[in-house]
Structures are given as C-alpha cells and as structure tokens.
Amino acid sequence: MQLYKTQNLIVYNSLTSTKEPFQPINEGHVGMYVCGPTVYSNVHLGNCRTFMSFDMIFRYLRHLGYKVRYVRNITDAGHLEDDLDEGEDKIAKKARLEQIEPMEVVQRYTVDFHNILQKFNFLPPSIEPTATGHIIEQIEIIKDILDKGYAYEINGSVYFDVKKFNEAFEYGKLSGRKLEDMISNTRELTAQDEKKSPQDFALWKKAEPQHIMRWPSPWGDGFPGWHLECTAMSTKYLGERFDIHGGGMDLKFPHHECEIAQAEASNGQAPVKYWLHANMLTLNGKKMAKSTGNNILPDEIFSGDNTILSKAFSPSVVRFFMMQAHYTSILDLSNEALLASEKGYQRLMEAVNDLNKLNTDSTSDFDVKAWKQKCYDAMNDDFNTPILIANLFEGVKHINLIKEGKEKISSEDLRLLNESMTGFVFDVLGLENKNDSGKDMEKLTGVVDLLIKLRNEARANKDFGTSDKIRDQLAALGIQLKDSKEGTTFSMSG
Numbered sequence: 307m308q309l310y311k312t313q314n315l316i317v318y319n320s321l322t323s324t325k326e327p328f329q330p331i332n333e334g335h336v337g338m339y340v341c342g343p344t345v346y347s348n349v350h351l352g353n354c355r356t357f358m359s360f361d362m363i364f365r366y367l368r369h370l371g372y373k374v375r376y377v378r379n380i381t382d383a384g385h386l387e388d389d390l391d392e393g394e395d396k397i398a399k400k401a402r403l404e405q406i407e408p409m410e411v412v413q414r415y416t417v418d419f420h421n422i423l424q425k426f427n428f429l430p431p432s433i434e435p436t437a438t439g440h441i442i443e444q445i446e447i448i449k450d451i452l453d454k455g456y457a458y459e460i461n462g463s464v465y466f467d468v469k470k471f472n473e474a475f476e477y478g479k480l481s482g483r484k485l486e487d488m489i490s491n492t493r494e495l496t497a498q499d500e501k502k503s504p505q506d507f508a509l510w511k512k513a514e515p516q517h518i519m520r521w522p523s524p525w526g527d528g529f530p531g532w533h534l535e536c537t538a539m540s541t542k543y544l545g546e547r548f549d550i551h552g553g554g555m556d557l558k559f560p561h562h563e564c565e566i567a568q569a570e571a572s573n574g575q576a577p578v579k580y581w582l583h584a585n586m587l588t589l590n591g592k593k594m595a596k597s598t599g600n601n602i603l604p605d606e607i608f609s610g611d612n613t614i615l616s617k618a619f620s621p622s623v624v625r626f627f628m629m630q631a632h633y634t635s636i637l638d639l640s641n642e643a644l645l646a647s648e649k650g651y652q653r654l655m656e657a658v659n660d661l662n663k664l665n666t667d668s669t670s671d672f673d674v675k676a677w678k679q680k681c682y683d684a685m686n687d688d689f690n691t692p693i694l695i696a697n698l699f700e701g702v703k704h705i706n707l708i709k710e711g712k713e714k715i716s717s718e719d720l721r722l723l724n725e726s727m728t729g730f731v732f733d734v735l736g737l738e739n740k741n742d743s744g745k746d747m748e749k750l751t752g753v754v755d756l757l758i759k760l761r762n763e764a765r766a767n768k769d770f771g772t773s774d775k776i777r778d779q780l781a782a783l784g785i786q787l788k789d790s791k792e793g794t795t796f797s798m799s800g
C-alpha cells in the first residue's frame with residue numbers, strides 16, 4: 307500500500323492563507339509546476355534555495371508513493387527588465403553587451419544552472435520546457451483571451467484587460483490586493499503608454515526593428531509577455547487545473563496573479579489547487595544583491611574563493627543548512643551558521659555510517675516505530691524539515707547510546723531504524739554521504755597550510771626557487787594561493 311494512504315499531508319496554501327489537507331485532483335497522481343530561472347546570468351544562491359525547497363517537496367511526494375509529474379520551465383525569452391512591460395529583454399540585453407547570440411546566452415546559463423543543481427544533488431524535473439519552444443501555444447492562448455473579450459490589441463501589441471477581467475472574476479486574490487487600491491496607488495498613464503490602464507499587462511509585445519528575439523504572429527512580429535509562458539506550459543503538460551504551483555515569494559505579484567488571470571480568462575476556471583511559495587535567503591542579515599556586493603555564488607562557496615566565508619563548504623553542507631529552515635521562513639546565511647551546519651552534517655553522517663556496525667539484542671530500549679512516525683508527522687506538517695532534522699538527531703542520540711552499549715536494539719528495530727534514517731536523510735532531504743565534504747577536506751586543508759608554512763620559510767630564506775615551485779605546483783592542482791598583509795590564504799577550483 308502506498309504511504310500517502312496512511313500519512314496525512316497538510317500543506318500551506320498561499321491562495322487561502324491556511325493549512326489544508328493535501329488531496330490531489332486525481333488520486334495517486336500529482337501535477338506540480340514551478341517557475342524556473344531566467345537564464346541570463348549565473349544562478350543566484352537565493353534561487354537555488356527556492357528550487358531546493360521544491361526538490362525536497364518533489365522528493366517527499368514521491369517518497370509517499372505519488373506519481374508526480376514535475377514541470378519546471380526555463381525562461382529563455384520575454385522576461386523584461388522591469389515588471390511594467392518596459393525595458394529590454396534580459397537575455398537580449400546580455401547578448402547585446404557581450405556581442406553574442408541570445409541563444410548563446412541561454413545555452414551558457416542553462417548549462418551553469420544544471421551544473422549547480424547537480425552539485426546540490428537535485429532530482430531532474432519530469433519535463434523542463436522552454437518559453438521559446440512554446441510560442442505557438444502562447445499565441446493560441448492570446449487568441450482565446452481576445453475572443454473572450456479580456457484582451458485588446460493596439461499597435462501590434464496585445465494587453466490583458468484587468469478591469470474587464472475583474473468584473474467577471476477577481477483580480478488580486480492570491481496576493482490579497484484589491485484592484486481599486488491598486489488603481490488609486492499607481493501613477494497615471496503617460497501619453498506614450500498604449501495600455502488602457504496601468505494594471506494591464508502584455509500578452510504580446512511588438513518587436514521594434516532592433517529587437518533580435520522575434521516571432522511572427524497574427525499581430526505582427528513580436529514576442530510573448532513573460533507571464534504567459536507559464537500558463538501555456540503548465541496547461542499543456544498538466545492540464546487546465548492541476549495540483550501544485552510553486553515559486554519564490556517574490557513571484558506572487560504580479561507574475562502568479564497574472565497567471566491566474568490568464569488561465570481563468572481562457573479556461574473559465576482557477577488553474578491551481580495549492581499555491582506554495584518559498585521564502586528568501588539573506589546573507590549576513592541583509593538582502594543579497596550584486597549591486598551592493600552582498601552576494602555569493604554557489605561555486606564561490608564550494609571553492610572557498612570568496613571574501614565572505616572563512617573556508618570552503620561542500621554542496622551537501624549547504625543543502626543541509628538550507629534544510630534546517632522551513633521553506634516558508636526567511637533564512638540567513640553566515641559563516642557561523644555554515645560552520646554549525648557542517649558540524650551537524652558530519653555528526654549525522656557518522657551516525658548513518660555507524661548503523662551497519664551496531665550489535666543487536668533480543669529487545670529494544672528505543673521505540674523506533676514511534677520515532678519513525680514522529681519523523682513523518684514533521685514532514686506531513688507542510689514539509690517541516692527543521693523538525694524532521696531535530697527528530698533525526700534524536701535517532702543519532704540513540705545510535706550513539708547503542709554503540710556505547712548503554713542501550714539495546716533488536717535486529718528488527720535496527721532494520722527499521724536503518725531504513726527510516728537512510729530514507730529521510732538521502733531520499734527525502736537529498737543529502738549525500740561524501741567523504742570529500744568532511745574529514746578528507748580537513749586533512750587537505752591541513753596539508754595545504756603546511757605547504758604554505760614551508761613556502762613562507764623558503765621565502766624568508768630568499769629561496770625563491772622553492773617558494774615559486776610550491777605555488778606553481780599547487781596552482782597546477784587547482785589550488786590558488788593568495789598573499790595579503792594578513793598572510794597567505796588559498797582557494798580551490800573545480
């Protein structure tokens with residue numbers, strides 16, 4: 307029997323702002339759509355956290371025995387620099403600045419995105435569609451919305467008529483905004499604006515002659531609005547109504563609100579049963595932003611090549627750190643927090659490794675069954691990974707007591723403990739038991755520190771032949787030394 311029949315999962319639905327029992331539309335099957343990255347730069351660590359939250363949710367739903375179709379798109383066109391349908395396409399801008407084809411930008415950063423996610427041990431989604439691969443579907447939806455009277459064409463662009471939509475449906479229900487308030491709080495339209503109202507949004511934008519990313523349409527050459535691709539791809543692969551739509555909190559408005567409006571205008575029904583939103587990641591208490599320098603890339607954490615952290619941290623440690631917070635809470639990344647997570651991760655892995663070495667007895671002092679259900683209860687409560695991890699450490703405590711001979715466990719309970727521990731640690735949380743992340747890394751750091759010391763002694767003795775040899779041969783191994791007033795530090799690539 308599938309686990310979902312005995313485990314009662316409850317999810318926090320952003321649409322109703324309440325926790326609701328999770329009952330998929332078709333029993334045993336789950337359709338889940340998550341807004342993917344716009345591939346015009348290296349994937350942001352904050353975005354990694356969002357995608358990791360949904361990777362964990364995908365893993366747990368599968369663990370419960372659901373057949374999950376997980377669709378996560380790649381935005382490779384149509385995402386403009388601001389949310390007001392103005393500015394340049396983010397990908398086209400990067401291509402113009404670097405004098406390369408837009409699809410070269412897309413290819414480069416799609417590869418980067420996949421590389422980083424693989425390092426973090428993500429499961430691939432069932433389908434990963436692209437916006438440019440679904441232009442025809444997007445044009446069909448625009449035609450449909452125009453036919454139904456919820457959009458208008460002007461000068462080769464098509465806009466969604468929010469006021470008209472709000473008369474028949476309700477615009478703003480996901481973000482809890484009222485159209486009247488939005489209207490009184492926004493600027494007046496200027497003379498060059500084509501829209502009837504500032505709340506209207508583009509379904510199709512006319513391409514100016516210099517715009518490289520363009521497709522033919524009934525309204526002339528142009529490109530689709532950003533919100534439309536998600537409606538087109540989710541409808542195509544999951545149907546007009548599906549179970550879960552996920553994304554970052556920042557996408558709730560306007561992106562997800564517009565998705566709901568487009569789908570309702572076109573199909574007449576709400577597209578999504580459960581809206582799930584993941585919260586953001588801050589760095590040293592502040593919002594991460596490239597412009598302020600308060601920013602770090604995943605690879606800079608793995609290599610240690612950064613000015614924010616004291617050492618390198620493995621992807622599994624970073625993953626463990628992220629899983630220690632609930633996906634709807636803000637999480638702050640700092641050196642201290644990562645150091646603490648690294649210790650916790652190592653303690654957990656040591657206990658998992660010890661599981662195979664424990665002696666068994668005829669009876670147990672540890673109620674494994676009750677403990678196991680506590681682990682499920684945590685995950686069933688809107689995927690509460692921090693509580694799950696607290697329970698796993700309860701398990702670690704018992705493993706250590708059994709190892710020291712202070713507690714007993716039966717062979718049947720040990721089998722159950724082993725199965726549950728590894729199931730939650732590896733299948734659900736997606737952690738990896740890698741040697742290079744813990745003690746081996748410590749040893750390597752010790753060896754490099756020793757070589758740095760020897761190099762400093764050589765330099766003090768004016769033996770530059772030896773000091774250069776140490777630096778160059780370490781560089782050949784991918785270990786870079788950096789000299790500064792405070793001393794010599796190193797970073798590793800690859």
Ligand SMILES: [Zn+2]
Pocket residue numbers: 340341342536561
């Ligand atoms: Zn989307």
